Amino acid sequence: MSAIPPAVGTLPAAPPAAAGRSYRRRFSDGAAYPYALVAPALLVLVIVSLVPFCYAVYLSLHAVEYGQVGDWNGFDNFTRLLGNDRFWNSLKVAAIFMAIAVPLEFVLGLGGALVLNQKIWGRSVWLPLLFIPSMMAPIVVGLLWKIMLAGSWGLLSYNVIERFGWLQGASVFSSVDHALIALALVDVWQWTPFMMLAFFAGRQALPESPYRAAAVDGANAFQTFFHLTLPLMTPLLVVIGMLRFIDAFKIFDSIFILTSGGPGVSTESPSVLAYKMTFEQWRIGESAALAVLVWLSFFVVCNIFYQVAKKKLKAF
Known part of the structure; x- marks a missing residue:
């Protein structure tokens, strides 16, 4: 039985390596440009907002005496705060x-x-x-x-x-x-x-x-x-x-x-x-x-x- 010829106008599928190169080429041709514009602002937000906030969460769950971070105390700080008039x-x-x-x-x-x-x-x-x-x-x-x-x-x-x-x-x-x-x-x-x-x-x-x-x-x-x-x-x-x-x-x-x-x-x-x-x-x-x-x-x-x-x- 003879093989069925490929349809007219169709192209053979690109091998995985060629597909990867095509993706990288599209990314380098301009797809990365929006991310490059946003990256500095995101980096600043992470440094000045996210990192201090995460550290504040860390401090809120520890005993802190005169600037020295002590042992884990769970929600004791929250309990004392909620009991503060x-x-x-x-x-x-x-x-x-x-x-x-x-x-x-x-x-x-x-x-x-x-x-x-x-x-x-x-x-x-x-x-x-x-x-x-x-x-x-x-x-x-x-x-x-x-x-x-x-x-x-x-x-x-x-x-x-x-x-x-x-x-x-x-x-x-x-x-x-x-x-x-x-x-x-x-x-x-x-x-x-x-x-x-x-x-x-x-x-x-x-x-x-x-x-x-x-x-x-x-x-x-x-x-x-x-x-x-x-x-x-x-x-x-x-x-x-x-x-x-x-x-x-x-x-x-x-x-x-x-x-x-x-x-x-x-x-x-x-x-x-x-x-x-x-x-x-x-x-x-x-x-x-x-x-x-x-x-x-x-x-x-x-x-x-x-x-x-x-x-x-x-x-x-």
Whole structure:
């Protein structure tokens, strides 16, 4: 019986060695280029983020006395931390801070972005000026507001706070009832312009054809906002909002400069508490446990937030 000839136009299969050489040639011809671009950033992230975090996990599971890593102690550091009232107070401080600062920044930023989108007079001048608070170093912001709200001689303390009889002869940052609110408002002053510019850029990127169709149909400004602008900007709003919540929870610079967590522990955030545990009390194991718990909490919360935003809001 004669052999069946191969089909016309078919090529014989390449031997394994030739296939390997072809793969290497394709990889060297440009396939490795994206990986080469990403590699430096990944290397930096591994060195400055992953390695320290893994070491923090290691410390959290060991007894650490005055900087000396001792024996394995399991979850004793976590147990002591969860039984520490200052830890729960720091979470309460962070929650109140976020509840005041982030919604205000979100609403004011979105409102300002919509105003800027109306082509107001001098917009090309206002836009660069809005960057100034967000570009300032945290220590500069802290010192600026410490002077503005200092005792009875600060610019705002003397001309506003004392004039209305709110506080007499004392800084607002020395008040247990007002210090945290003042810190949240300082954060609003610094980060609202950033959110405004981010939302403004997102609004500028939206297509104009749906807005023209809405105008033809007679939609008013509120209907256009709730049925067009808000749904179209949802992905950006979700991402910016999540980033600001994370950043507000981790706040350290402004609190450390303005109040150092005081008066008492009324403004002691988790980051400030971790600093004091590490560099003042030398409770390094517990501070490492605090860092691990915060990371785990945010990992869970951000994953839940992502799933909800993806399924309910169609943001991703």
